[in-house]
Amino acid sequence: MTITRRRLLAGTSALPLVAIRTRPAGAAAIVCKFANNLPPAHPLNLRATEAAGRIAAATGGEVQLRIFPSSQLGSDTDTLAQLRAGGVEFFTLSGLILATLVPAASINGIGFAFNSYDQVWPAMDGALGGFIREAIAARGLLAMTKIWDNGFRHITTSSHPVSVPDDLHGMKLRVPVSPLWTSLFQAFGAAPVSINFNEVYPALQTHLADGEENPLAVIDAARLYEVQKYCSLTGHMWDGFWCLANRRAFARLPADAQTIVARELDRAALDERGDVAALNASLRGKLTQSGMVFNEVDTAPFRDALRRAGFYAEWRRRYGDAAWTVLEGAVGTLS
Numbered sequence: 104m105t106i107t108r109r110r111l112l113a114g115t116s117a118l119p120l121v122a123i124r125t126r127p128a129g130a131a132a133i134v135c136k137f138a139n140n141l142p143p144a145h146p147l148n149l150r151a152t153e154a155a156g157r158i159a160a161a162t163g164g165e166v167q168l169r170i171f172p173s174s175q176l177g178s179d180t181d182t183l184a185q186l187r188a189g190g191v192e193f194f195t196l197s198g199l200i201l202a203t204l205v206p207a208a209s210i211n212g213i214g215f216a217f218n219s220y221d222q223v224w225p226a227m228d229g230a231l232g233g234f235i236r237e238a239i240a241a242r243g244l245l246a247m248t249k250i251w252d253n254g255f256r257h258i259t260t261s262s263h264p265v266s267v268p269d270d271l272h273g274m275k276l277r278v279p280v281s282p283l284w285t286s287l288f289q290a291f292g293a294a295p296v297s298i299n300f301n302e303v304y305p306a307l308q309t310h311l312a313d314g315e316e317n318p319l320a321v322i323d324a325a326r327l328y329e330v331q332k333y334c335s336l337t338g339h340m341w342d343g344f345w346c347l348a349n350r351r352a353f354a355r356l357p358a359d360a361q362t363i364v365a366r367e368l369d370r371a372a373l374d375e376r377g378d379v380a381a382l383n384a385s386l387r388g389k390l391t392q393s394g395m396v397f398n399e400v401d402t403a404p405f406r407d408a409l410r411r412a413g414f415y416a417e418w419r420r421r422y423g424d425a426a427w428t429v430l431e432g433a434v435g436t437l438s
């Protein structure tokens with residue numbers, strides 16, 4: 104590719120000039136792997152790719168983020184281990200899965216805690232998110248300030264719509280690898296099976312699982328509508344991706360590059376939140392055209408089922424009163 108002078112000017116004119124570094128002649132670029140489990144078409148990958156471009160431009164090419172979508176470097180469980188060991192520098196991971204290492208990080212996934220995004224962002228950008236980020240730091244990982252959106256999760260199945268908790272009874276339901284997810288669906292009487300996302304499509308295709316649950320943006324981007332018929336709008340939890348960095352790798356970046364990387368990843372997170380909100384509002388029509396059958400769900404019987412099963416009491420005990428108070432400060436009294 105030839106870069107003409109015009110292109111060069113067009114490409115850089117939007118950047119604040121103060122942010123541009125020049126790489127010392129001969130200095131090697133620092134290449135960082137940025138891993139995630141989502142398909143390339145998901146807004147998380149589109150916005151991460153944009154951030155990588157801005158970071159390269161603002162560091163004069165010194166810092167290069169290489170994006171690895173679709174669990175190319177391994178399952179979430181494997182990639183978390185690689186992040187800790189330093190083989191992967193950046194990784195966006197659901198707080199609920201991160202909870203296998205940082206138990207507090209699943210707290211936003213308590214069933215029916217959040218009603219809407221109006222509660223989610225003030226909590227996750229405020230006290231609740233701060234509490235979780237401290238717990239993450241205590242386990243040696245660095246979380247960027249802004250959590251990326253996954254979304255409110257809904258249940259899909261190949262067999263029948265879910266309208267009341269009994270519809271889940273005995274259902275082989277794929278859940279991500281996380282104690283909270285297993286506990287939630289056991290409380291409904293389902294038979295949850297823990298499967299990393301990179302194996303979900305074939306697991307549904309072969310009926311290793313008959314159902315799963317995800318936000319509409321994931322159901323669409325991963326083409327789960329090809330192997331699932333019904334989508335029941337339970338919105339049973341809100342889930343987001345912490346943008347995690349290996350602390351030693353991040354500390355090795357030049358100080359001004361650290362500032363640029365953190366700023367641009369947080370900017371990408373905010374852009375991605377906007378994209379996902381728009382998709383969540385529009386995708387029902389597209390997925391219906393692809394053959395999915397949607398139903399609205401009255402969530403009250405589901406909350407009652409959780410209460411009766413002792414779900415809230417159990418998780419309050421597991422997180423501890425201090426954490427539970429921060430959660431209730433954001434969403435009101437639970438249980």
Ligand code: X2X
Nearest residue numbers: 140197253279300317321
């Ligand atoms: O594994 C999933 O279902 C996904 C893509 O939503 C998460 O990463 C939690």
